[in-house]
Amino acid sequence: MPRPPRGAILAVLAAAQFTVMLATSIVNVALPQIRAGVGLSDSATTWVVNAYGLAFGALLLAGGRAADLLGRRRVLLAGLGVFGSASAAAALAASPGVLIAVRAVQGAGAAAVAPAALALALGLHPPGPARSRALAVWGAVSGAGGAAGVVLGGVLTRAWGWPWIFHAVAIGSFAVLTATAACVPAAARTERARFDLIGTAVSALALTALVWGVASARRAGWTDPAVLAAFAAAAVLVVAFLRIERSAAVPLVPPRLFAAREVAVGNLLTALFGSVWIALFFFLPLYQQQVLGEDPLTTGLGQLPLAAANMLGASLAPALVRRVGSRTALLAALLTEATGMLWLSRIGAHGSFFTDVLGPSALVGLGLSVAFVQLTGLSVAAVTGPDAGLAGGLVNTTRQVGGAVGLAVLATVAGTVTSHAAGHQPPLEALTAGYRTAFALGAAILAGTAALAALLVRRTPADGPAHAPAPQPAASGRP
Secondary structure, eight states, X not given: OOOOOHHHHHHHHHHHHHHHHHHHHTTGGGHHHXXXXXXXXXXXXXXXXXXXXXXXXHHHHHHHHHHHHHOHHHHXXXXXXXXXXXXXXXXHOOSHHHHHHHHHHHHHHHHHHHHXXXXXXXXXXXXXXXXXXXXHHHHHHHHHHHHHHHHHHHHHHHHXXXXXXXXXXXXXXXXXXXXXXXXXXXXXXOOOOOOOHHHHHHHHHHHHHHHHHHHHHHHHXXXXXXXXXXXHHHHHHHHHHHHHHHHOSSXXXXXXXXXXXXXXXXXXXXXXXXXXXXXXXXXXXXXXXXXXXXXXXXXXXXXXXXXXXXXXXXXXXXXXXXXXXXXXXXHHHHHHHHHHHHHHTTOOTTOOIIIIIHHHHHHXXXXXXXXXXXXXXXXXXXXXXXXXXXXXXXXXXXXXXXXXXXXXXXXXXXXXXXXXXXXXXXXXXXXXXXXXXXXXXXXXXXXXXXXXXXXXXXOOOTTSOSSOOOOOXXXXXXX
């Protein structure tokens, strides 16, 4: 059977990434209906979101390393199977405990899918213009998946009820699984290295403690004893992980991964970038529903301009890099997104979608997509083939953990501002004041990220690739 065209394989892998990002945001606008349908308490409702994000963030490193050691195609197929099955189970869940548990399993499946799919895509495209175009596709589907989740969540919830948001993800997952099995070729079997089980377990526990702590801080406060205990446990586990890695024969995170400066710089900037990206898809739908009074369907449709701008920006990213260089493109993208967030900080309690949301969300979408492409390219630029899965897991981990921390901080700040304003302003005015502050702080974080990028990212020629030149990945013997 002839090998499918490289473009077809990339389309299948991009569809896997799209499905993961879709599942990340599709529940947001349906939470009130899910709460009523399953009988969730206030705290349990937040864990419908947190359980997925916690398992996803905690297991991404393990998923990336498993892809490198066990075979990327094999891990991708297994992850899609777990992801799709858990999605189907979520649609049938009739109790809070079951729903939260299967959301965690869904996150675990996503943690295998995302790094394996990215590693396969990197293996198809060596550093240079081809990889720049592939990462542009990756950026387009990632941003579009997040926005499409809000759109589809609103449409399905209104048409057929909340279980269909999970049915849709399950159907998409199994469709991608079938296409992967048919289109993505298997590689020859090679000798397998040992998997660092102890390091994997400790890293997963450390990330779990960290993400649980910041997620709980949104509700209980940063000084709550349980939150402080979680942070202390995360710190102890990180120290233990570093000690384990120094003595491990085959460490989960090999030191050679950070031999290139770009990997560390790219992941640092990605964490800051992710802290605002995740928060955007949290606060914007809340403003549209709670302040503007839009229903889930209208809120979902309101994400279409952002999604369109995101796809446009990703498609223009390679040409922009060829014209001005990757460093300048990254700085321009971060400042464009910061400008859009600053514009959103001017929203009004009696505004409208067209006057308060449309323009800034399109500006944010343009900047977000170009920045995503450049930061992902920077984070994997100098990583050789055998570590591509781990590099994909690492950049996804930093974005996810950065997003969890950023959302917790911004939600705490917004809630504090709203509480203080509630004493002397009408409820909608107080709520809007909190959202304005969150958007303004997000703009400041992005501006700071741009300043840091100006200091740390090396200048590249205008006709260069979307990242610093790096050797072509060596053949790993695995898809």
